[in-house]
Amino acid sequence: MGKLIGGLLGLFSGGFFYALIGIAVGHLFDRSLKQAMGFNSAEKRELMQQSFFETTFRVMGHIAKADGRICKFEIAQADAIFAQLGLTPERRRFAIERFKEGGSESFQLENAIERFLATCGDQPLMRQMILEALIAMALADDDLDSAEQDVLSTVAQLLGMSGAQFERLLQMAQAQRRFDGRTNSGYQQGHGRDEQSALDAAYQALGVSEDVNNKDLKKAYRKLMSEHHPDKLIAQGMPEDMVRIATEKSQEISAAYELIGKHRGLA
Template identity: 60%
Template sequence: MAKFIGAFLGYLMGGPLFALLGFGVGMMFDRGLKQAMGFNYGAQRERIQGIVFETVFRVMGHVAKADGRVCESEVAQAEAIIAQFGLVGARREEAISRFKEGIADSFELEPQISDFMLVAKSQPLLRQMLLEALLTMALADGDVDAAERDILLKVAGYIGISARDFQRLLDMAMAQRQFHGRGAGGQQSSASRGNELKAAYQAIGVTEAATDAELKRAYRKLMSQHHPDKLIAKGVPEDMLKLATEKAQEIQAAYELIKNSRKK
């Protein structure tokens, strides 16, 4: 801010040359102020990414143990999610370690979410990303059972998402899952086209009565929420962006199906 003020005052005092000098002085002032106040934006983002990462995988473990035990299929689901995120090497081992911490009897959900909310309270995208990751885990077997739903509802409440909004996100996630791996140009079977079209509208979060403008607005909002640059800026770890990318592909496929159906 000081560099722009310096440039403005310099221009008033002596024209373009003084504006340039004022900009340089202001830049040095900004840099000195950041150092004096201990600002380290890189370290802060790294801290946020660490908290998001550990929260996602610890709570995933807690969700997997929702019914009181962790079966082989749930472990396989966790492995599949880790692979879906593209985690390898030390990062994969860290994810497994955090997942096991969430399984432990000593794990407490509320303190973990409280730590998460310290960095995500004013960041709705981070909160939505957490819930989407947990829904991906819960839906890995095709459905969310009652015990998993109770925990997910509790998490939603802790992060400021109402039961109604949670249900909407769950419905959208279940619908979007039907377009997983299809891609925008994927083929749909004629026999199930009606059901797929209904799921496509649900995946975008609109009804069949939505106008083209309303449809496009809802689609663009979802795509913006899953844009990698925006998520990185908010503190989502880069090695977790694959989930957002796949989610965007599902949304794109659903949108293309609706658009093609409306052309006929």
């Protein structure tokens, strides 16, 4: 349709030569429309969700093996994550199989990320979300050793992120874990050191500095909440059972923003 309309407009505007130009422009329009329709198709979303799920748990197994072996504690931690996500028995078995693949000697991280990018690479938010999911899983035991961090850094690089971007996401994730629904008693009771420590973490959780103005603070908060909105993530290709990670992060982000708001006297 794009080529037909472009060709006719070109023909009526300037003759045969302009008709050829119109057909070329129409072809580009048709191709862009086809790509957009393909992205929005249920089949395309299903492929993206499958790739996201498989890659996450393969790399999760690889991270667990980062120190040379997968110990009983790391297996128990993986089981806890499966339970946290509320996976069905079938999905849990599938996740375990992918986790074992990632922990095998034959697993190649570069190939796994390359396959993920072939399906989801044109969606920047999905690249960010899979790294955030892996960071959240690695931080589940509140202990991120150097070997695990090295793997996560490599994943970020393979996803096309800079070292600075990775460090920012990691620091934000670490700070956000302080706001996982538990009340911050230090701030509420007015303890100066605890209050300042909590506020420092809250600003870091939102990825802003303490001297940010209220307008930019709210802008940063809304951007993070938009990025972690369940409906948006599912539409872009994130599996529904893994959206729970993003939902928990949005709750942590809200708690951090609320703490800053109370300190600043914002409504």
